[in-house]
Amino acid sequence: MNLLSVLVFSPLVAGLIVLVLPASLQSRYKYVALAATILQVLLSVLVWVRFNPSLGGVNNEHTLQFAEKLSWIQLNVGGDSRLQIDYFLAIDGLSMPFLLLTSLVMFVAVLSSWEITTNLKGYFALFMLLDTAVMGVFTAMDFFLFYLFYELMLLPIYFLIGMWGGVKREYAAIKFFLYTLFGSVFMLLIMVGLYFSVQDPLTGDHTFNMVHMMNPANYVDGSLFAKFSGQLLLGIPARSLAFIVLFVAFAIKVPIVPLHTWLPDAHVEAPTPVSIVLAGILLKVGGYGVIRICYSIFPEAALGYAWWIGLIGVVSIIYGALNALAQRDLKRLVAYSSVSHMGFVLLGIASVTAEGISGAMMQMISHGFLSVMLFFLVGVIYTRVHDREIANFRGLSQLMPQYTFFIMVAFFASLGLPGFSAFIAEAFSLTGAFKSAGVNGLIPRWMALGGSVGILLSAAYLLWTLQRMFFGQLRLSGGEPWRLLLTDVTIREKIALVPLAAMALLLGILPGVVFTQINTSVLDLVKLVNP
Amino acid sequence: MIALVWLVPLLPLIGFLVNGLGRNVLSKGVLGFIGSAVVLGSFIISVLIFNELHSSPQAAHVIPLFDWIQAGNFKVPFSFQVDGLSAIMLLIITGIGFLIHVYSTGYMHYDAGFAKFFAYLNLFIFFMLLLVLGSNYVVMFIGWEGVGLCSYLLIGFWFTNSAYASAAKKAFVMNRIGDLGFLIAVFLIFTTFGSIEFTEVFSKADGPGIGAGMLTLITILLFVGATGKSAQVPLFTWLPDAMAGPTPVSALIHAATMVTAGIYMIARSNILFTLAPYTLDIVAVIGIVTALLAAAIAITQTDIKKVLAYSTVSQLGYMFLGLGVGAFTGSFFHVITHAFFKALLFLGAGSVIHGMSNEQDMRLMGGLRSKLPVTFWTMLAGTIAIAGLPPFSGFFSKDEILAHAYEHNKLLWVLGVIGAMLTSFYMFRMLFLTFSGKFRGTHEQEHHAHESPSSMTIPLVILAILSVAGGLLNVPEALGGSQWLHEFLSPVFAASTASAAHGEPMDHATEFMLMAISVGGALVSLVIAYFRYGKSGHVPAPDFGPRSFFAKLSYHKFYIDEFYDALIRKPLDAVSGFLFSVVDKTGIDGLVNGLGKGTVETSKGLRLLQTGNIGFYIFMMVIGILAILVYSFIKI
Secondary structure, three states: OOHHHHHHHHHHHHHHHHHHOOHHHHHHHHHHHHHHHHHHHHHHHHHHHHOOOOOOOOOOHHHOEEEEEEEEEEEEOOOOOEEEEEEEEEEOOOOHHHHHHHHHHHHHHHHHHHHOOOOHHHHHHHHHHHHHHHHHHHHEOEHHHHHHHHHHHHHHHHHHHHHHOOOOHHHHHHHHHHHHHHHHHHHHHHHHHHHHHEEOOOOOOEOOEHHHHOOHHHEOOOOOOOOOOOOEEOOEEHHHHHHHHHHHHHHHHOOOOOOOOHHHHHHHHOOHHHHHHHHHHHHHHHHHHHHHHHHHHOHHHHHHOHHHHHHHHHHHHHHHHHHHHOOOEHHHHHHHHHHHHHHHHHHHHHOOOHHHHHHHHHHHHHHHHHHHHHHHHHHHHHHHHOOOEHHHOOOHHHHOHHHHHHHHHHHHHHOOOOOOHHHHHHHHHHHHHHHHHHHOOOOOHHHHHHHHHHHHHHHHHHHHHHHHHHOOOOOOOOHHHHHHHOOOOOHHHHHHHHHHHHHHHHHHHOOHHHHHHHHHHHHHHHHHHOO | OHHHOOHHHHHHHHHHHHHHHOOOOOOHHHHHHHHHHHHHHHHHHHHHHHHHHHHOOOOOEEEEEEEEEEEOOEEEEEEEEEOHHHHHHHHHHHHHHHHHHHHHHHHOOOOOOHHHHHHHHHHHHHHHHHHHHEOEHHHHHHHHHHHHHHHHHHHOOOOOOHHHHHHHHHHHHHHHHHHHHHHHHHHHHHHHHOOOEHHHHHHHOOOOOOOHHHHHHHHHHHHHHHHHHOOOOOOOOHHHHHHHOOHHHHHHHHHHOHHHHHHHHHHHOHHHHHOOHHHHHHHHHHHHHHHHHHHHHHOOOOEHHHHHHHHHHHHHHHHHHHHHOOOHHHHHHHHHHHHHHHHHHHHHHHHHHHHOOOOOEHHHOOOOOOOOHHHHHHHHHHHHHHHOOOOOHHHHHHHHHHHHHHHHOHHHHHHHHHHHHHHHHHHHHHHHHHHOOOOOOOHHHHHHOOOOOHHHHHHHHHHHHHHHHHHHHHOOHHHOOOOHHHHHHHHHHHHHHHHOOOOOOOOHHHHHHHHHHHHHHHHHHHHHHHHHHHHOOOOOOOOOOOOOHHHHHHHOHHHHHHHHHHHHHHHHHHHHHHHHHHHHHHHHHHHHHHHHHHHHHHHHHHHOOOOOOHHHHHHHHHHHHHHHHHHHHHHO
8 A cells, every 4th residue: 555545544543443442441542643643753754765856746747756546536427528536645845844744743742632631532533533634635636635635624623623722712713614714615616617627638538636737738728727718707817816716725824914813813722732733734734735736736827926925925924923022922922923934935935936945845844843842832831820821920940941941942943043944944935035036036125125024023022932931030920839830841741842842953954854855846846837 | 184173163062062961960070171171172273273374374275064055056065264364263262262161160160050151151162163164154144143042041141130131132132133134145145146155255246247236235234243243333232231141251252252253254254345335434433433432331330340341342343443444454453452351351350250249339349459469460451451552462453443544534543542542541440440449348248358269360360461462463564563463364355455445555653653642542541540540539429329411321321222212112012012902903803703793693684584474475575576676677
């Protein structure tokens, strides 16, 4: 069986095992989940090792790796046309790093699920379902299959927030659900439109194969999305409209300002493990979708809207950072910092330069590890005293020195200190943005400058938080009971934190670990978008 | 030996790891020994490298270590550059660094964070070496940010005091403002030159396709970076606050090494600046303004470390003045001598503070000459050196900068001499307040006051000798010297010397006159300080005591912190608060929730139509048909 299929469906199997195990063993469910995620980490390391970095993939089906293509749904729908949907999994440099990211994040998320105490069967079953869905999104190469996995992510997240969340959990869950659904409903329409416009060059059938969608030669002449058909929808060229709709759908996930307000609420209400998955993986699904689908299928529209995408990136960077500065709740602060940091992804992608896109990829991976670390750390305090208000803590470093060490690593890494992954990522995104003005003229210099200011602001809000919560004389609003509850990090927590910190440091010191793996694909993508 | 230059930064890195990981296991003696020994090792290698370089002069050795990053055609090799400039910096960093490590074994002996202190100090040395050794702007930037981190950690070393933690944050954020300029400059250098390697960038600097406008922009941004790290107007207020850190840190980081990184960076990029004369003018003006402003604040300060901190800011201003008027060698000469005498003065101040049981207020000192004789005599040497009295080191370096300023613009020279007079005044004021007159502290302090242990006094003596004799490195021709430093550094500045306009060399008579004026000025200040603080024993007023208008202005640092607070921090808070509570909460989220509410309310209203009453349904149907009929009539 194909390695990718195992990677995608092994969590599902674990979820089923959890479902059939009797309730008397419910204290063991977490170990089933843990075992599944450890297996997944090992498998993705195997994929990483066996991955051939000289093969580009992207729009060339022959250089995709670990491909598995099975005919899935074949229906004669009258006449000579057949419905053709493939079970098509494959990866290239643009998706491969996300497999390792996902499996590591899921591992940490399961470790932080120790805090969950109610309805464990449902919790772990949903969690494993979510794992399968995410892995599926990153490996599917058939749009229909992709969409299936993409929608499948919604369901477990909705219940995980709505049932195990905080006080306003129902509001946050429904808000998240509607926001995302708003995007994906329209995505469905575009997907169907693409299906009717594209033909498999071998069989002549309409197809959902994304690789075929990237080749203008496969479009039926005069069809809705054919490149030169000049069809209009609502007064805009059809391909431009399709690009905008898909971009909005994915951008909601990233998220972009002003479509970001689901994120702080979802994070604040979600239990720690769900926050971890949200920040660590789901936001990246947005960025990945923009690259894999919007840019690859509608490259000319991507070039046309580059200025706007860059602008959205810069606005997100600065707006997110300024909002973070105003937060009083630690988790909300981290949530807004996510908005800010994900802005670099859009800025890098919009530049359509090898540096910018490499930087964007790196930023997604780096932010994956760092945001998980931050949310996990917030969770550590929250599980102990059920409070996250920054002003309620002071001088924590005396009480929790090791915890303070991890917080400092996470903060300094997030504010872009050289030696950590975020520096490389942000520097490359900005290099791309600066270079763009001279190479392809997509991004003006002032946007690159604006993005750079974000680095400064992140230092301001993170260091201010550090000073307010951890330095000075010890003072807790909960008094003596809190002092006893706030114990330093446990072994389990260290097991979760150390790999994350190590990854942030490793990718900061040896960024080539990622860059060499993705370079060919990134160059191919740049060539595809801007030939 | 030059090929082994990677050992120089590696040793302190190992020291950091060993001390960091073994902090709970190793004894204080071992920790201190490891911390100092690795720096001594680096110093020995640096001396060997220096010798090799000196005996076989060559423009620059670039030692590639490995290819670090490659993405697209953006390549960053990790490589080191050894030439006169970096070789001398290596000697300063590791040499003075070693002395300060030794000093710290005594000074920090009773501190609970002893291990952490040495780990941070080693880490600082590592990053500082990276900064000066990097052969491209990216490696330099990594060192540049790394020393900023160490500075943050060490300023906030006693973080339970929230004022200290706040000073650390201020230092980091202000440095970051400068770093942002540096970073953007690096981006522009890459997009303009297609490379970030020094050798490649500098060789293309006056080539075709590089506009003067772009060079001016790049150099201004680089200079913004320098103003942050080297505490120049407007980003200088973090340095006096940084005195919250332990005194050896002030000596090493905030006097001798890190704060001169900005001068090093500009001296390294000298050809870019020479080709951008507007930027050089800005550098000179900012330099002299900083020198005077900081000196004007220093004359009324009462905290011994604050006086030295403002003095550092002021001396750094002189170095930038030197760079601005094209005296690259003179500036760098001042970096060297300043490293000697300012490290000495800080360590001396530390010895005083140590002897006085952590008292830093000079109003509570006095008469310490007999109690701390070694500290007194060494600090006297340092004070004479910084005041610019011959034949101590500061005289030669300051004089060279002033001579170039005179050639460049007479006004700059006049202001420079005024600054030099202020320098002499505040330094002798500090010396007299601390060491002469009657003791003004508590009885216990008087009883307790003692000379420091030899681990602290030996570094003082060595630095005192260097402060006295350091001027010999570059004795001007007029005084029969050979200008060794000038010769040694000439390959580094060759391109700038070639492209800068050459006037007539200054004749010796003018040179002697300039020297006489500045020395005379310094002597006058010395005499004034002696009569006011030495002879008549005047003591500065208490914090809120009566002061004249100007003294008050100076004592309160011209209210610059308050000004920045009102100009930057408060508006930023207001903007972020507004964005969150008004735009985000009420605006965007209001719209989102409004949509939801609207849908629910509409359905609630429509639901009422489902009455279940057949008569009502028929009635509605009739109304509907009527409406359609009316509509179609009107339409026709």
